[in-house]
Amino acid sequence: MAAPSNAEQTQLQDMEEEEEAGMEEREMESDEEEGMGVENSEDEEEDSSEDEKENEAEIQRLEEQLSINAFDYNCHVDLIKLLKQEGELFRLRKARQKMSELFPLTEEIWLDWLKDEIRLTEEDSNREKVYELFERAVKDYICPDIWLEYAQYSIGGMGSPGGIDKVRSIFERAVTAVGLHMTKGQTLWEAYREFENAVLSTVQPPPGRIPSREEQELLSAQLERIHTLFRRQLAVPLMDMETTYAEYEEWSENGVPETVVHLYRKALQQKEKCKSYEEALLVAEPPKLAEYQAYIDFELKEGDPARVQITFERALAENCLVPDMWTKYTTYLDRQLKIKDLVLSTHERAVRNCPWTMSLWKSYLQALERHGADHQSVSDVFEKALNAGFIQATDYVEIWQANLDYLRRRVDFSKESSKELEELRAAFSRSLDYLKQDVEERFGESGDPSCAIMQIWARIEAHHCKNMQKARELWDNIMTKGNAKYANMWLEYYSLERAYGDMTHCRKALHRAVQCTSDYPEHVCEVLLTFERVEGTLEDWDTAVQKTETRLNRINEQRAKAAEKETNLARHEEEKMEQRRKARAEKKAQKKSRGGEKRKAEQDDYQGDWTEESAPKRQRGNGDNNPDEYMETETGLFGRNAPPGNKPGPGGARNAQQGSAVAAQRQNDDRRELRDDSCSVFISNLAYTLEDPEAKLKLLFESCGPIRRVQLITGNRGISRGYGYVQFESAAAVPEALKLDRKEVEGRPMFVSPCVDKTKNPEFKVFKYNTSMEKHKIFISGLPFSCTKEELAEICKPHGSIRDVRLVTFRSGKPKGLAYVEFADETQASQAVLKLDGIDVEGNKISVAISNPPRRNLTDKPGSSRPAGDIMPRQAYGSRGRGRTQLSLLPRSLHRQPAPPGKVENGTAAERAPPPPPSGSTAANAAGEPRSLSNSDFAKMLLNK
Template sequence: MDDTELLTASEQKMDDASTENLAAAGADSPSSDDSGESDSDSEDEAESNRQIETLESELSANPYNYDAYVQYIKLLRKTANLEKLRQAREAMSAIFPLSPSLWLDWARDEASLASSDKVPEIAMLYERGLSDYQSVSLWCDYLNFLREFDPSVHGYTSDGISKMRSLFELAIPAAGFHVTEGNRIWEGYREFEQGVLDSIDEADVEERNKQIQRIRSIFHRHLSVPLANLSSTLNAYKAWELDQGIDLDIESDDLSKVSHQVAAANKKAQQMYSERAHLEEHISKKDVSDIEMFQEFMNYIKFEKASGDPTRVQAIYERAVAEYPVSSDLWVDYTVYLDKTLKVGKAITHACSRATRSCPWTGDLWARYLLALERGSASEKEIYAVFEKSLQCTFSSFEEYLDLYLTRVDGLRRRMLSTRMVESLDYSLIRETFQQASDYLTPHMQNIDSLLHLHAYWANLELNIGKDLAGARGVWDSFLKKSGGMLAAWHAYIDMEVRLGHIKEARSIYRRCYTRKFDGTGSEDICQGWLRFEREHGDLETYDHAVQKVMPRLEELRLIRLQQESTPVKPPAGLKEHNSQKSTREKRKAGPNVEEESLAKRQKRKGQKVNEVEVEGQSETVPNTKSVKAENRKAANSNKEETEDVKPVKPKVYTDECTAFLSNLSVKVQEEDIHKFFSDVGGVDSIRILLHKDTGKPRGLAYVDFVDDEHLAAAIAKNRKMFLGKKISIARSNPKKGKKEFIRRGNEGSGSSKDASQISDKAKAPLGGETEGEMRGNEVKMRGKNTFAVPRSVKPLGYTTPKPSTDETPKSNDEFRNMFLKK
């Protein structure tokens, strides 16, 4: 808002008087022009009133609408509604820091209407404005107001002189280093001191000489500051010295007659200004965007930091925050700098207070404010008030609220344990803060590590400061009621009891949680943890008891996991179409007797199920492989013509000789993701991602073929690395060992009715004992009804994979028959 919009009291009275006179003069004979102007004024006033009512409704609904407040105040000034104007300004300043222009308008409006006895109230308005932003214009207006309206100041009493000198000394570091406008502060200071000199009696030579020396000192200080128009300041100094009877050659730039220190300081100041001139030019441009201008300010700040003068750095920061008061990043950067350079002091707390008023939605600024108050030895009442105020703000994440609660607890703990603490604090303050944090955050942050940290911290303080074991246990019990599915919480509770030597209590916690369901391998981990616990802390009886409890649970978990991962893989769309040629009636005819099935049909079925692994039989006995082979040969001869007509799709066979098996993959993984994961290893030949039969979605398992063993070894070295948010397992695929292991387990399983029902396809393979998993390149090995792909590199400790032999000749059927007959 321009200063020209402001009407002084006398101007307002003159306007009112002229209006009244004009109305009186034209009351008897109004002209058409007068009536037109009157109607126009009334329409403008009605429109302004409508806008005011609209803005009042908006602010009533949302008192945090900054722009609405600015427009509201502007309209109230226009209508000269002083009472509403004061209320609006007070309401806005209670929520927001007002800009320098808003404070300037407010103070000038009140000054124009106030009498001399209202000077302290108006001075307080200026002080409030300067507490928000260190504006050169606001400082100059404040100082000029006092010189004009304060009787003690313009009367040059000792109190008035002392007051003004104190204010000028405050204004110099706050605004006197402003490169382009700081001259106004220095010039005002000299003018005031010159007035003091003129008020001293000519006969009091000693006092006048002291005052002359004071003005000379101000000149010298001014000349040492890098400001614009220093040459003009130097000429003014020479002219002033000439009035004092000292000729410094005013027509020349020669400083030889000036003291050496002043000349050197002035030369350095001019050099510093030259270094900053281009920066000042950049931040003074009018045709650039806010983003570009903000970056120019940050470049200026970086330059001043490199120069190493904290006063100048603060000055440019203050100019920046006045231009961008709602930039939270700028305020954070400013407060961080103050913490590093000033460590303690009112300047930091004041800056933090202004920052939180300008950007109340930034939790980091509130946390810094609390820390600054603690460093400044603020009272508990003051710190608590700021903490409570911070919780009323709206932050972008619950992590910011958590950080505030933790900052509050940290401060209470430090002050409670400090020997220098004057106030006595009760531990109940910490407990109440933790309880408030838990009640507010737990519904929104369940199963999050940071919330676990909060409760672990709480339980620890209950033990160490509160000396309350029952309270610490209550913290964990309460947390586990809400977040019982978080394995780390149970471990933390158990660790606390073990650390305290409470073995029985730790054992009881294991009993409570070992049957719970946890994410990933958590359920198995807690069971194994109980066994380790009993090995380290229990006796034989407790260990046996843990084994009796844990082993059935582990077996149950194993079967559940197998069942979850045994869903057959969905075949490709092309194979589905091929399969659709077989009618439903023909499918029903296909009985369990695989030996009577024609070779063509078996080949056709094999082609349909290339990507599908299934277990068909529940027989307890293993069929004779030899008879199956003979029957197959017979069927092949008798159905030669049929096989010529039906040409089944032949699946690609993978040997898995140089293959890595990947498990625990993300269901969102794609081939390009795996390629990228192994990009540092190289040598990837092909990738096979296993899919569910029904859904066609990835199962979290894959095979990756490499070109040689060297690349494969490098890939296996990445085992347990994080990949798409999960820690994957990588092992070498061993198809030969998978076949042997399958046959051995299939035969061993015939001892019980449960295991007998889980005989795999190996026992009922239709062609030469070859399972469909083997026809696919031995991608999987099967176990009963469950079709679960597992790595074939799970070998005993110390086992090394032998290199494949290249000169081994496959044995014929007769050779195998002779081997068995010998046995």
């Protein structure tokens, strides 16, 4: 900061002397008023001095705190407020200067600073410093009030040479920047016109004198400027623009031109479109983020770049600490406007407001490269990014990768050696040291566990520099950092050797992979055998087979031990849960028995006291006591709807609802008896709130064949239960109808299945999809709920030919974040697992494995046709090495043989549960063999205890 000039020092001294003189006068007046003496004056001085001491101590504390942490924003604000309160002008200027170097200042801070500086610099020689301060202020945010203050201040210097042109230049920049501001832009336009009207008064000749030719030209030019300002303003949608139009009509001698009227009406239409968004902003509470988001989306659809820009700027003035808003704005500028000065200045403002956001720095570096910035500027921005203080270790890895990508693009690899290549290698080496020393010490983790930077370096050395020796050294370093147990790391190294190395090192890498891999050894063994089939001799083949068999046997033993340990642990937990369950059931049974005895005693007492005289009298029109209102009949009708002559039954109104339920059930049973199951399909999982479901089902199934009728099962109130039947004229339509299974109906999957007896049709599939391992299909978890089938197909398409994509959903139709993707063959699926596992999809880290669903206990279900031996056993470990054994939560003592199938109803087998066994028994049958129990068995066991 430059030292103050002599004129400034003189002004400051005069202000301080005047302030001291004023204080003395006020002290003297206070002594004379109301008879107050010298003692009161001394007390006031003591209080004032104490306040000054306290404020000075607080100022020193804040300055000391800022010396420790210069990025404490609130501390800067508090210090500026205190210094302004104390009148410490030089220290106040210094504090503001330091804060502006680190942070963008708000509109209020800038206006206070500018007004203070304007009061201090009345001389023309110091106006340039104020101009420089205004130029800094308008760069932080696009604020109409700052631009208006800037333009009005410049009017004070219009008497100097070139002053009028300078004022016009500032006004033009102002209306370009904020003239489209719908609520505040009009003030700026009017100030511009007032300035031009003031200039017009200076060029008009005195009344009665004929102007010269030069004076007439100046007058005409000035009038045309004002006309142009009116036309430009009326073409912009602004609040209260009708007043401006009326003013132009009055001012213009020849009326308003037709072209201006056309532009004015068009602007009025645009204002009406934006009016609702502006009104929402007026009534909303700051920071109005949701309202601005809606406004921005509207302007993006409209497609006017100038209006999009001003809307973004208005939103950022109130939401400057929202990184997503800056990202959206900079992305729009990068892809749409592509104006160098605007793009780079906005990126710079973004990282100044949100320096902790790595993605903003990364976009800034790419924008600098895209617009041809010099190498030193890019390097300086990168160094600032390293000191910005990111919140996680992976951010440093990504910013280093962005810088390394930039340096790699500068290298001309056709030359064996160059300055750029040496700089790239030095940057790779520095990045590894930085991540190891600085990042690991700060976060306690590397941020790059898979050594992605070293992998890229090795690729560059092998591909561009033909230096396989350096590439192998880097891969040895990668494997020593805990990556030797992962199959994908070994296969990545193998592919590098395959492309740029030799067969000897390929074989050596695969043998080491078989020995070290623990997460997916089967795949590595398969790759080794395939390699020897193509490249090796018989001796190489024998060695590979022996090594893979030995390794897989050892792995299977380890998995078996781990599975046994997990099973024992689970069994122990089951026994504990069973003991707690029995204790709760016994406690509940005891409580129930005590409650039953108590109710029985109360009922006996109540019936003994009941007499005809003590019974409450029933009166007509009295609500609950009106027999006409509550009457039960055989048809389930009661009240005024009952047939004449019926009397209330013994159950009274209490059984009315049960009667209607029985009637509804009888109606459903009658319909079931009339249905032909061979021509029908069973529909389920429909939404209860589906409007006119029968009409919608007819519309859905009419393409399958002629429909005889649609039957929906309803409850006692006539409300759909979400399932029913569609009966066709012929059985030929059923296969076509089954193809509509899982079709989405108002956001919910509809289940379609044949009307068959599952116990008498073994070929009927209980589960639609395969439950065994499918090596050509991958299972993906951790997907964002917004991910669609098309988006997932685009992600997987680069890794092979896709046959099918299936998103797993709940019965309600909401996604679970899981999916299955079927490829043409096993190789493509394996490559997809290696390439896709762990990648980010819309901020979610996904997990990918070969499809191997958990074993389903189908033999326990009467409708199951698959024997236990046909089901492939689940692997003890998944693709990432974790145990996935499926454990039964039922104690062994309760396992029993399946019960004989019961009556078939609604396409499902209904089981008849045997009487519950006595407490503590093993529930063995007559032959002494254990028998499997159904869910209803357990329910009765608990309820009857």
